[in-house]
Amino acid sequence: MSDLPAVLSRAKSEGVLKMLTICTNFKKPNQTISLSERFEEIFFAAGVHPNQPTEDLKFKSEDLLSICAHKKMIAVGETGLDFHYSQDSKRDQIKSLIQHIEVAKEANLPIIIHARNADKEIAKILSEQYLKGCFKCVMHCFSSSSYLAREALDLGFYLSMSGIITFKNSQNLRDIFSKVPIERVLVETDSPYLAPTPHRGRSNEPALVSYIAKKGAEILNVDEDFFRAQTTKNFFSLFDKAN
């Protein structure tokens, strides 16, 4: 990303002081670790995204575990299930998800979950794994059903709002979030995807998270400054290694 310094300074001017970037396939070379080493304000998470090729969903737990020791790695993931884009790898996705959770517990890190068209299966696995030993978790870019929202909240997990919350056709999602306790809400970009209205369709970046905060405050019917302060606090409670 050639305009990275500009991206970071725009983020700063919007009050976005810390950022979490995601390595979606820790087995392949990527920039996330080096970015976190170059910039104090950037942290990273690592895992194998459920939409990655089936062969990459198979990994050695100790390989992921060894990256967890990095001081800027503050979460495991994203992992999860995506039965929308990746139907054929269902079994491997489930195995990989469970393995990620085990690694996260072992490393004492929270886990970042991606869920698409797999609400029942995700809820089942998360609660089964939680019964075996608790862990912290965020449902990232939450856009699933009220059922999965309820299940995740019952386990003490966080729900993260993305630009989807600003889209015209997302009333159902706004209704779900309007009932979520503010102590469990996070905001995120999913950059470069899901740019919020009025930037929809263009490349997303951290500065634009302020549109999500504005909308989030409106949905939860609280003052925007309070919403910003609370979601920041939530970030540090969930990703406590960032403190």
Ligand SMILES: [Zn+2]
């Ligand atoms: Zn995702």
